[in-house]
Amino acid sequence: METTPANLFSRLRRDDRNAMNELFEQYYVPLCRFACSYVALSEAEELVSDVFVGVWRARKTISIESSVRAYFYASVRYACYRVISARKLNTLSLDELEDVVDVAASRGPDDDIIFKETQSFVSAVVQQLPPRCRQVFIMNRYDGLSYKEIAEIMGISEKTVENQLVKALQVIRANLLQYEKA
Amino acid sequence: MSNEPSHLIVRYLSNEATPEEQEELLNWVSASADNQRIFQQYAVAWNKDEVRIPVVNKTRALQSLNGHIDLIEEESLKRSRPLWLKIAATVTILAISSFFVWSVVLSPSEIEYAVASTISGQRTTIQLADGSTVHLNASSSLRYPIQLNDDTREVFLEGEAFFEVSRDPSKPFIVHTDAVATEVLGTSFNINADSATVAVTVATGKVRVSDHLKQEILLPNEHLDIVRHSGEMNRSHVELGVALAWMNNTIVFDDVALDDAARKLERWYGVKIVLESSRLSHCRITGTYRGESLRHVLEAIHFTTGAQFQISDNGRVTLSGKGCE
Numbered sequence: 001m002e003t004t005p006a007n008l009f010s011r012l013r014r015d016d017r018n019a020m021n022e023l024f025e026q027y028y029v030p031l032c033r034f035a036c037s038y039v040a041l042s043e044a045e046e047l048v049s050d051v052f053v054g055v056w057r058a059r060k061t062i063s064i065e066s067s068v069r070a071y072f073y074a075s076v077r078y079a080c081y082r083v084i085s086a087r088k089l090n091t092l093s094l095d096e097l098e099d100v101v102d103v104a105a106s107r108g109p110d111d112d113i114i115f116k117e118t119q120s121f122v123s124a125v126v127q128q129l130p131p132r133c134r135q136v137f138i139m140n141r142y143d144g145l146s147y148k149e150i151a152e153i154m155g156i157s158e159k160t161v162e163n164q165l166v167k168a169l170q171v172i173r174a175n176l177l178q179y180e181k182a
Numbered sequence: 183m184s185n186e187p188s189h190l191i192v193r194y195l196s197n198e199a200t201p202e203e204q205e206e207l208l209n210w211v212s213a214s215a216d217n218q219r220i221f222q223q224y225a226v227a228w229n230k231d232e233v234r235i236p237v238v239n240k241t242r243a244l245q246s247l248n249g250h251i252d253l254i255e256e257e258s259l260k261r262s263r264p265l266w267l268k269i270a271a272t273v274t275i276l277a278i279s280s281f282f283v284w285s286v287v288l289s290p291s292e293i294e295y296a297v298a299s300t301i302s303g304q305r306t307t308i309q310l311a312d313g314s315t316v317h318l319n320a321s322s323s324l325r326y327p328i329q330l331n332d333d334t335r336e337v338f339l340e341g342e343a344f345f346e347v348s349r350d351p352s353k354p355f356i357v358h359t360d361a362v363a364t365e366v367l368g369t370s371f372n373i374n375a376d377s378a379t380v381a382v383t384v385a386t387g388k389v390r391v392s393d394h395l396k397q398e399i400l401l402p403n404e405h406l407d408i409v410r411h412s413g414e415m416n417r418s419h420v421e422l423g424v425a426l427a428w429m430n431n432t433i434v435f436d437d438v439a440l441d442d443a444a445r446k447l448e449r450w451y452g453v454k455i456v457l458e459s460s461r462l463s464h465c466r467i468t469g470t471y472r473g474e475s476l477r478h479v480l481e482a483i484h485f486t487t488g489a490q491f492q493i494s495d496n497g498r499v500t501l502s503g504k505g506c507e
Contacts, residue, residue: 017251024244033236041236049243053250054309061311063329078313078348123230140196141228147198166192173227 005068012059024052027069030143031076037135038080047079070149073139077153098132098154125175129168136161137168186220195228293331299323300341302452305428310335313348314355319428321449322376341449342374344429347387361410365390371400372425377445380408383425391415432472433479440465440487444501451476453497461505462489 005026011019028048035044051072055062064071126134136154139145140161147158154161190207193199199207211221298308300318308316311330318324322341335347335355347355347366357364359375362382369387374380382391382400389400391408398406398415405420427434433450435443441463444455453476457463465487471479480491480499489503 017248020251021244021248024247028240028243029235029238032238036236041238044236045238045243049247049250052247053254056251057254058309058311061328063311075313147196162189162192162198165196166188169192169195169224169227170188172230173223176227176230177223 006064009064009068012056015059020052020056023055023068023072027072028052031072034073034135034139034143035076035080037131037138038077039083043083044080047083048076051075051079066152067146067149069145070152073145073149073153098135125172126168129171132156133164133168136164140165186217188224191221191224195224294328295325296328297323297325302449305431310337312350312353312355315346317344317346317429319343319374319449321452339373339375341376342372342428344370344372344385344426346370361413362391362393362408365392376449377442378410380410381425382406382408383420383422385422385426427470430472432470433474434470435467437466437468439463440467440483440489440501440506443467443483447476447479447499453493453499455499455501458500458502459505462487462501462503463505465489465506 005023008019008023012023031048031051032041032044035048038044039047054075055072062071126137129137132154136150139150139153140147145153147161150156150161151158187207187210190199190203190210193203194207207221211217298306298316298318300306300320300322302321304320306318308318308324308326310316310326311328312335314335316324316326316337319342322339322343324340324343325338327336333353335350335353336358337356338358340359343357345355345357345366347369355366357373359373359380361375361380364371364373364382366387366389369389370385371387371389372381372383372385374383382389383405384400384402386402391398391400391406393408393413395413396415398417400406400417403419403422405418405425407416407418408414409416421436424434424436433446435446438446441457444457447453448455467483467486469479469482469486471482476499477493480493480501483489483501484491487503487506489501489505492500492502494500
């Protein structure tokens with residue numbers, strides 16, 4: 001009971017460093033993997049660490065409405081957005097993040113690294129999914145996030161989350177069927 | 183093929199199906215061998231991949247996090263001195279200002295504000311609850327809500343600050359100064375509400391500046407001066423480097439009247455500067471000073487305008503000389 005994320009967070013508010021360490025233990029690796037779909041692994045590790053530092057700093061003032069986990073994911077996604085928009089000089093909005101990453105992954109020497117790194121975590125089929133779709137699939141299937149949490153993190157509706165999952169699964173299934181025939 | 187209940191199957195696999203939906207799916211699956219086969223294919227697809235874990239050094243990262251937190255805690259202990267006035271106060275909406283009168287009707291809740299202020303020669307960075315960052319220049323103060331509230335993000339500025347606003351189209355970010363309100367969705371911009379004119383400079387994004395009567399929309403590299411007394415607004419293009427130099431501990435004067443320059447130096451160095459002759463205020467100066475002492479800057483001014491300066495023990499600076507035409 002003491003170690004549910006919500007409990008950990010209220011302990012964190014009361015300056016409990018162990019609670020911080022436990023949150024880190026639970027989320028650091030999945031968050032790094034999540035960030036890797038936007039930025040290179042070295043950048044991912046750094047910005048995920050920064051998010052933890054930021055949460056500690058702001059622990060008294062952060063208000064988490066629903067899920068602590070979703071809050072961390074959303075913060076990491078936003079941190080990736082900051083890194084990417086600093087790199088591209090033109091202005092980009094947060095909703096365009098996945099599209100920009102998609103364009104980046106298909107060209108540019110810098111982004112090849114990102115592409116390869118993401119690729120090494122998932123199979124080739126999953127890697128080929130459109131970025132938003134892939135992201136939703138990984139978060140639900142491997143990180144165990146609910147539709148509601150994913151919707152909150154990505155700023156999309158739960159219906160869109162479901163549509164993306166259906167799309168992902170249909171692509172993977174079609175790929176398997178083709179493989180069987182061949 | 184197309185009438186398969188793919189959404190239902192996906193909801194089931196991802197553990198989002200209600201008991202009714204689970205039963206519905208079960209009925210569909212048991213209805214035919216074909217259905218069973220299709221469901222099998224989805225289940226295989228769902229279970230096919232095992233995602234790999236990135237190779238990260240978690241132990242080292244955790245150590246470094248704790249090192250960071252140690253530093254933060256040390257800093258906040260030091261900060262309990264009056265240098266950095268951190269006054270967290272509960273202020274009822276009625277007491278805040280007329281800007282909020284309308285919202286009393288809509289939400290009778292209380293907004294808790296914190297105040298960050300800097301003394302001369304000191305600058306600081308504030309992280310707001312919505313993720314926005316505010317760089318506060320010397321002798322300035324910012325009142326901001328401690329928690330996110332539902333409708334808007336509003337802060338109150340005296341002095342000068344650079345804002346990096348995180349994007350949220352549903353909650354406009356409004357900076358109130360005594361003369362104008364500056365509203366944005368997500369962008370970065372500088373406001374200097376310190377002298378007779380309020381100056382707004384936009385680095386990225388789009389900004390709306392308004393007073394009671396009119397409004398102006400500003401784009402990147404645009405600059406708006408609002409004359410406090412008349413409300414007159416003048417738009418111009420600027421070199422961002424000049425407007426934002428203070429963030430790099432740099433003072434930039436680009437053909438500035440000496441009395442305006444004096445106001446800036448007063449705030450920067452925490453001194454009082456008196457011009458002995460009104461003719462001195464006609465002098466215009468240009469120069470860039472990065473991390474320089476007050477004496478050094480005054481020497482440079484002496485060199486270009488001929489003005490003599492005297493610094494007394496109580497931090498009062500007197501400029502004298504015959505001045506400029």
